[in-house]
Amino acid sequence: MLTDWGFPDFDDHEGVHLFTDRDSGLSAVIAIHSTKLGPAAGGVRFWNYADSKAAITDALRLSRGMSYKNAMAGLPMGGGKGVVLAPRQGAAITPAQLEAFGRAVESLGGRYVTAEDVGMSENSMKIVATQTRHVSGLPVAAGSAGGDPGPVTAMGVYLGVKAAAKRGLGADSMRGVRVSIQGVGSVGGGLARLLAKDGAVLTLADIHGEHAKALAAEIGAAVVPTEEILGLETDIVSPNALGAILTEASIAALRCKVVAGGANNQLATRADGHRLHGRGILYAPDYVINAGGIINVGLEYLGLGDRAEVMARVDKIPERLIEVWDESDRTGDPESEVADRIAQRLIGRG
The missing domain is CATH 3.40.50.720 (NAD(P)-binding Rossmann-like Domain)
Structure with a gap:
């Protein structure tokens, strides 16, 4: 019997993954809405949620939005999203938590590709990238696709x-x-x-x-x-x-x-x-x-073009x-x- 699992924003998501890491204190959600067009791409945000249900709801909504965004942008990528729960407003994510999140991404075997979002930065992604290659939004050479979206x-x-x-x-x-x-x-x-x-x-x-x-x-x-x-x-x-x-x-x-x-x-x-x-x-x-940001980091991850190609696609918005x-x-x-x-x-x- 099909069910919505008590979350109105559940939309036949392919997977909703909950992660904790006691050593670092990481609590995270990765929601994969669709991989019909390719790996589920979408950034990860670090935010202080009212409770875990609010964090899951945000991941569900954002991952569905990424499916739609990537499809409308003509990218061969599906939709996913990660959220890391901040313990309080104004807290900063730690390197150990970023490493733990990288391991969580790696455990999904490439079905989810992450990048920076609210509360994250290029440096955050550099740390995540020490644990998985399924990450984008990394510092790049001038003229290349990628970097801060x-x-x-x-x-x-x-x-x-x-x-x-x-x-x-x-x-x-x-x-x-x-x-x-x-x-x-x-x-x-x-x-x-x-x-x-x-x-x-x-x-x-x-x-x-x-x-x-x-x-x-x-x-x-x-x-x-x-x-x-x-x-x-x-x-x-x-x-x-x-x-x-x-x-x-x-x-x-x-x-x-x-x-x-x-x-x-x-x-x-x-x-x-x-x-x-x-x-x-x-x-x-x-x-x-x-869609400009995901076009930028998506082409970076896929290796499909340089900054000129990114901007040509952005011009079509x-x-x-x-x-x-x-x-x-x-x-x-x-x-x-x-x-x-x-x-x-x-x-x-x-």
């Missing part, structure tokens, strides 16, 4: 935001376009710098308030508290922090025409995609617009968004549903 993700999101501004606002230039950016880490911060050069009017928010203030001073942006950013009157809301921030309540409070950002799993539930669509707000599905928006217009279905439908067909689940 953050800046490449930011570039893809930037191209997608410009495409969304043209589609949703009729804007041929970002000059004067108001963009509210939630989260200014590697991706959100990179996006903000690119948009500032184009003359966009930016408002920033981040849980690390001093970081947001420093960036705002650098690029001439405004700063608001995190609890205010989604409700500002603006043209574009760009979520670039953690997921599940587009809820029934937050969508009702939006005062924008476009939502386009790099955060994974922005919609808290499937119904929230319908809510956005019902309000006439153009949505850029997250796993389409934020607006084309994929337009494909989704066009079908949404034809069918009347929400952009989120259209993107899921296309991705599901690609991985043989449509």
Whole structure:
């Protein structure tokens, strides 16, 4: 008898693996959603979760998103994700825990390929790589594919935001376009710098308030508290922090025409995609617009191209968004549903 195992986000995942290592204190989850197109690729994040169930849920959602993201990006890779449970907010992962996580990855025999995500870095991956070869996002020579995926993700999101501004606002230039950016880490911060050069009017928010203030001073942006950013009157809301921030309540409070950002799993539930669509707000599905990073580390792992090939593929992100928006217009279905439908067909689940 089939069961969802008590997790609503379980989606016929091929495997959900729980790991502990007493010596290092590692507690980790690796979820493999699909290997239909190739090894399940997706980064690992280090985060303080409310409980183990929240960590498993995040891994389930993120791994499914990676299946869709890799398929939509045209990569011969499936979808997986790792999460390492931090004992408290602000804790740093230890070298011993990274080594233990590397051994966990190795135990899966190449079915899962990891890379850096929230709370991880290139140096983290160097330590993981001492225990497994199934890792990407490692330091590389200039001009090569790979390395820190953050800046490449930011570039893809930037191209997608410009495409969304043209589609949703009729804007041929970002000059004067108001963009509210939630989260200014590697991706959100990179996006903000690119948009500032184009003359966009930016408002920033981040849980690390001093970081947001420093960036705002650098690029001439405004700063608001995190609890205010989604409700500002603006043209574009760009979520670039953690997921599940587009809820029934937050969508009702939006005062924008476009939502386009790099955060994974922005919609808290499937119904929230319908809510956005019902309000006439153009949505850029997250796993389409934020594919730059996985294109970068995926090509690195597969050995399929250099940095020029990475950027050529990233340049196609607006084309994929337009494909989704066009079908949404034809069918009347929400952009989120259209993107899921296309991705599901690609991985043989449509």
